[in-house]
Amino acid sequence: MPGFAHHAIPNVTRDPLNASTALVVLYTGPVSMSESIRYEHINSVGLITLDNPPVNAFSLALRVSLRDALTQAIEDDGVTAIVITGGGRMFSAGADITEFDSGVSNQSPTLPELIELVENAPKPVVAAIHGNAMGGGCELCLGCHGRVAASGTKIGLPEVTLGIVPGAGGTQRMPRLIGVPAALNMIVSGKPLTAEQAHKLGLIDELTDSETNLVESGLSLALQLAELGDPVRTRDRDERLAEARDEPELFDQFRRKIAHRARGFEAPYACIECVEAALWKPFSEGVLFERETFQRCRKSLQSKAQRHVFFAERQARKVQGLASDTTVLQVTRAAVLGCGTMGGGIAMCFANAGIRVTVTESTQDALDRGMDMIKKNYHATVSKGRLSREDAEARLALIEPTLDFETVGNADFVIEAVFENMDLKKDIFARLDSVCHSNAVLATNTSSLDINDIAAVTSRPEQVLGTHFFSPANVMRLLEIVRGSQTSPEVLATAMSLSQRLQKVGVVVGVCDSFAANRMLYPYTRQAEFLVEEGALPEQVDRVLYDLGFPMGPFAMSDLAGLDVGYKIRQHREPSQTKNLRHSTIADQLYELGRYGQKTRAGWYQYGEDGRTPVSDPEVTQTIIATSEKLGIDRTEIPDEEILQRCMYPLINEGARILEEGIVERSSDLDLVWLYGYGFPRYRGGPMFWADSLGLAHVYETMKNFHDIHPDWLEPAPLLEQLAREGKTFGEWRAP
Ligand SMILES: NC(=O)c1ccc[n+]([C@@H]2O[C@H](COP(=O)([O-])OP(=O)(O)OC[C@H]3O[C@@H](n4cnc5c(N)ncnc54)[C@H](O)[C@@H]3O)[C@@H](O)[C@H]2O)c1
Incomplete structure (x- = not known):
């Protein structure tokens, strides 16, 4: 066989000779x-072992080798059955995504061709699975005639998260093996099954308690199947499909069930269509339909956007000046100062990750209030069935409230979340410097203050940085990690590693007023309020941005965050921070009317019984119209398109400034910030990717037109102008 070198000494993964079951293993041939x-x-x-580290991705090279090995095994009369297993950490993570754009994934042998070769083999082929079998890796297993898996294995079809459908028979074979409802759940959610769940559903024939006897079990099952005669092909199984043919309404029921969660996404619905096709089309037509759907999705902007996010998350972990072997300091104990809105949520993040955390406050009253809020949050999660009572209690037990500041001295990672006041923060950091142990990381959750000024009051500015959580801190996944001018690589690496332990998406940003996410938010909300002064109403603006894919528009978001929060920030900002920019007074007027948002059941909207559903309020409309009159503005109808551009393009424009100032390394970091901080729709890839897909020349020209009309704001950023002129994208741009 070309490409195969022969070795005299056999090399078996997980050593079947040492396994305890009865199979007698004899080596009868050389290893190729x-x-x-x-x-x-x-x-x-x-026995075929996939050996393409680190994750056995089905690159073209692996596909060619697998085809050759399969052909050799099928043609060899001395072989009665075949086992495929994965070397290293896992069976296989699936297709090589980097081949999607280049089209190499379509080169023969494609994954569907390989799986067909397996399924049509005249001798049984068994998959022996450990670690992960995802996507194409899982689909290969479905084409096999039997499957054994080691406990701890995860099996899934996560394609939907990349905006595609499984493209190698997954939507056709999975329902044949586990039934339509279970297959829909698995394929449309993209969530993997554990080996135990998969075994219960009939996807896995045999479970082994460890990886040690996995291959041996596979060999044993393969020989048993060989005894039974012609292998049974998954494609020929119909009994599980027949059950679903009796209740075809289950597809529409499923569509309704996911409508809220999947709003705007194309791939979940494409997955449902493919599973539905399995029911009514012969297998050969079903796989064709699936393949066409896969190709259509692969080329779609949505899938490109979702793949962009996949790579953006990996890119964000690579930080300039931070070698991959940078020492990460140990964090076994944490402390949070201030148990208000943010401090309480941050303490929960630590407890949820199993890290003991001390919480301090300035008064017993404030501490009790903070702890009550934490308990209430855990209680709510338990009553929604998302956490067991025991787990909630175990997490609560990890949070230690105290008024004794000295106890913070034990912590390896301290996060300050007291009021947004520079003098107070400086005072706290000077005290931290005197009580904390010499390796402790000292972090601040400030949303706008200069980290370098805070670090300067300590004797160890290299151990100071910002960890900017988003509200509610125990829910929102974004963590801006603010690198001060003296922050050491070890401290930065420790914060990044901690962000993963806390299940956050950590994005490193530099010091600037409000950092990346909020800095881009301000022009967005400012424009939304100007639009309302000029003739729109909050309902129209919110609808346009909801339709873009945000979970809510800027006014509903302001009601959720609290108009009092924005008001206080505006009161305390220095003129230099606002660059003397005018802002609409309507929000201030609503605040003065006691309308703080959801918390007072009135803000930009009024709120009914549940306190969450916004309803239009004539008082707000009157305030808006009176303000326009006072400003001498002749209110006119504003088209939806202008609302979208006036809100989004200034946000993107600010992103361009952040990029050119080197506050973040790459535009995809800004995409992550908006996806995980404000719920920007994943299927649009993030605001910078979205701008790239619209074309930067168009974004620039539109900004320029706005600037001509409103010369005091909306000036296009130089980088936007440059990229537009050069015909380039934000994605292509790298810091000089
Ligand atoms: N609220 C948000 O959405 C948000 C988001 C990101 C960052 N932040 C930042 O997080 C920090 C905290 O904001 P918050 O919204 O949680 O404020 P908050 O008013 O809800 O909580 C601040 C808490 O700090 C306590 N505190 C004050 N002085 C203290 C001291 N000397 N020692 C210990 N505790 C003390 C107060 O009693 C209060 O409970 C601020 O820097 C803010 O800018 C807030």
Whole structure:
């Protein structure tokens, strides 16, 4: 076989000779190897081990080797059955996504062709699965005639998260094996099953308690199947599909069930269509339909956007000046100062990650209030069935409230979340400097203050940085990690590693007023309020941005965050911070009317019984119209398109400034910030990716037109102008 070198010494993963079951293992042949496959004979079984580290992705090279090994095993009369297993950490993470754009994934042998070769083999092929079998890796297993898995294995079809459908028969074979309802749940959510769940559903034939005896179980099952005669092909199974043919309404029921969660996404619905096709089309037509759907999705802007996010998350972990072997300091104890809105949520993040955390406050009253809020939050999660009572209690027990500041001295990672006041923060950091141990990381949750000024009051500015959580801190996944001018690589690496432990998406940003996310938010909300002065109403503005895919528009968001929060920020901002920019007074007027948002059941909207559903309020409309009159503005109808552009393009424009100032390394970091901080729709990839897809020349020209009309605001950023002129994208731009 070309490409296979012969080795005299057999090499078996997970050592079947040491396993305890009865199978007698005899080596009957040499090991063949290619770059990405090991092939050997064990008794009369051909054992194929995928060996393409780190995740056995089905690159073209692996597909060619697998085809060659399969062909060799099928043609070899001495082989009665075949086992495929994965070397290293897992069976396979699936297709090589980097081949999607280049089209290499379509080169023969494609994954569907390989799976067909497996399924049509005249001898049984068994998958012996450990670690992960995802996407194409899972689909290969479905084409096999039997499956054994080690406990701890995860099996899933996460394609939907990349905006595509499984494209190698997954939507056709999965329902044949586990039934339509379970297959829909799995394929449309993209969530993997544990080996135990998969076994219960009939996806896995045999479970082994460890990886040690996995291959041996696979060999044993393969020989048993060989005894039974012609292998049973998954494609020929119909009994689980027949059950669903009796209740075809389940597809529409499922569509209704996911409507809220999947709003705006195309791939979940494409997945449902493919599973539905499995029911009514012969297998050969079903796979064709699936493949066409896969190709259509692969080329769609939505899938490109979702793949962009996938890579953006990985890119964000690579930080300039931070070697991959940078020491990460140990964090076994944490402390949070201030148990208000943010401090309480941050303490919960630590407890949820199993990290003991001390919480301090300035008064017993404030401490009790903070702890009550934490208990209430856990209680709510338990009553929604998302957490067991025992787990909630165990987490609560990790939070230690105290008024004794000295106890903070034990902590390895301290986060200050007291009022947004520079003098207070400086005072706290000077005290932290005197009580904290010499390796402790000292972080501030400030949303706008200069981290370098705060660090300067300590004797160890290299151990100071910002950890900017988003509200509610225990829910929102974004964490802006603010690197001060003296923050050491170890401290930065420790914060990044901690963000992963806390299940946050950490994005490193530099010091500037309000950092990346809020800095981009301000022009967005400012424009939304100007639009209302000029003729729109909050309902129209919110609808336009909701339709773009945000979970809510800027006015509903302001009601949720609290108009009092914005008001206080505006009161305390220095003129230099606002650059003397005018802002609409309507929000201030609403605040003065006692309308703080959801918390007072009235803000930009009024709120009914549940306190959450916004309803239009004539008092607000009157305030708006009176303000326009006072400003001498002749209110006119504003088209939806202008609302969208006036809100979004200034936000993107500010992103361009953030990029050119080097506050973040790449535009995809800004995409993550908006996806995880404000719920920007994932299927649009983030605001900067979205701008790239619209074309920067168009974004620039529109900004320029706005600027001509309103010369005091909306000036296009130089970087936006430059990229538009050069015909480039934000994605292509790298800091000089
Ligand atoms: N609220 C948000 O959405 C948000 C988002 C990101 C960042 N932040 C930032 O987080 C920090 C906290 O904001 P918040 O909204 O939680 O404020 P908050 O008013 O809800 O809580 C601040 C808490 O700090 C306590 N405190 C004051 N002085 C203290 C001291 N000397 N020692 C210990 N505790 C003390 C107060 O009693 C209060 O409970 C601020 O810097 C804010 O800018 C807020």
